[in-house]
Amino acid sequence: MSKPITGPAFLDISDVTIAFPRSRVPVLNGVDLKIRRGEYVSVIGHSGCGKSTLLNVVAGLLPATSGGVVLDGREVSGPGPDRAVVFQNHSLLPWLTCYENIRLAVDQTLSRAMSRAERHDWTMENLALVRMTGAKDKRPGEISGGMKQRIGIARALAIKPKVLLLDEPFGALDALTRAHLQDQVMAIHASLGTTVMMITHDVDEAVLLSDRIVMLTNGPNARIGEILDVDLPRPRDRLELVADPRFIAARAHVLAFLHHRHAAPGMVAA
Numbered sequence: 596m597s598k599p600i601t602g603p604a605f606l607d608i609s610d611v612t613i614a615f616p617r618s619r620v621p622v623l624n625g626v627d628l629k630i631r632r633g634e635y636v637s638v639i640g641h642s643g644c645g646k647s648t649l650l651n652v653v654a655g656l657l658p659a660t661s662g663g664v665v666l667d668g669r670e671v672s673g674p675g676p677d678r679a680v681v682f683q684n685h686s687l688l689p690w691l692t693c694y695e696n697i698r699l700a701v702d703q704t705l706s707r708a709m710s711r712a713e714r715h716d717w718t719m720e721n722l723a724l725v726r727m728t729g730a731k732d733k734r735p736g737e738i739s740g741g742m743k744q745r746i747g748i749a750r751a752l753a754i755k756p757k758v759l760l761l762d763e764p765f766g767a768l769d770a771l772t773r774a775h776l777q778d779q780v781m782a783i784h785a786s787l788g789t790t791v792m793m794i795t796h797d798v799d800e801a802v803l804l805s806d807r808i809v810m811l812t813n814g815p816n817a818r819i820g821e822i823l824d825v826d827l828p829r830p831r832d833r834l835e836l837v838a839d840p841r842f843i844a845a846r847a848h849v850l851a852f853l854h855h856r857h858a859a860p861g862m863v864a865a
């Protein structure tokens with residue numbers, strides 16, 4: 596269960612309903628979510644319930660049918676550099692090197708705030724943050740999927756967003772690479788204090804990374820079914836957590852929500 600947030604939210608998703616043209620019922624109905632500055636919040640739910648749709652509204656890529664989103668006191672009315680999105684499949688420009696992919700984003704957003712030399716240093720700093728300095732001159736086609744996601748994360752962080760929006764960022768990776776990247780994102784979140792909203796299907800991932808887990812009911816007309824506070828101290832170590840009763844309880848709670856109370860449509864609950 597989640598304790599209510601007191602005081603103003605940093606990211607305030609307020610009574611958001613989203614209906615696509617030609618569909619009778621809204622995908623999401625009345626989603627209300629308040630996220631604190633520096634918080635790591637995951638959104639989990641069955642396929643098609645509207646997780647990406649919600650993230651797209653926060654990103655400003657899709658207008659809400661009703662309700663709205665306010666970030667740090669400003670209403671979201673379109674995409675902007677205060678929000679950076681990392682998708683499941685990298686969206687790096689294949690003809691640019693890793694350095695150039697990040698540098699382009701830095702030049703587009705920070706050229707007024709930083710000199711040329713500072714933008715170079717900042718690009719290098721972000722490459723180092725994801726431990727990709729050695730691959731700076733490689734093109735996306737020459738590096739692994741996990742490395743591409745690391746460059747995508749570095750590019751997103753390099754624009755100094757107020758909130759990092761992760762849409763299943765580890766979904767296309769093998770289990771070991773995925774674990775490695777999750778650890779890196781946890782370390783980055785710990786050192787930068789970035790506010791993160793992450794979409795995931797993976798219960799273990801949600802528990803490991805999050806301060807709170809938002810569970811969506813099945814669509815259409817999906818809503819927030821429940822929010823769980825993940826009461827685990829940081830830094831978190833995946834190997835130690837495996838036997839931690841609090842980790843086991845949080846995991847069981849989310850699994851029960853997804854597989855007993857809100858089983859995937861057409862599936863028999865386990």
Ligand SMILES: Nc1ncnc2c1ncn2[C@@H]1O[C@H](COP(=O)(O)OP(=O)(O)OP(=O)(O)O)[C@@H](O)[C@H]1O
Nearest residue numbers: 615616622640641642643644645646647648649814
């Ligand atoms: N542009 C669109 N026009 C019409 N319907 C859409 C559009 N985008 C998404 N939908 C529908 O909205 C619903 C929610 O889609 P969404 O991609 O947000 O779900 P999701 O929970 O992220 O799914 P998954 O976990 O499989 O990625 C789906 O039924 C989808 O078909």
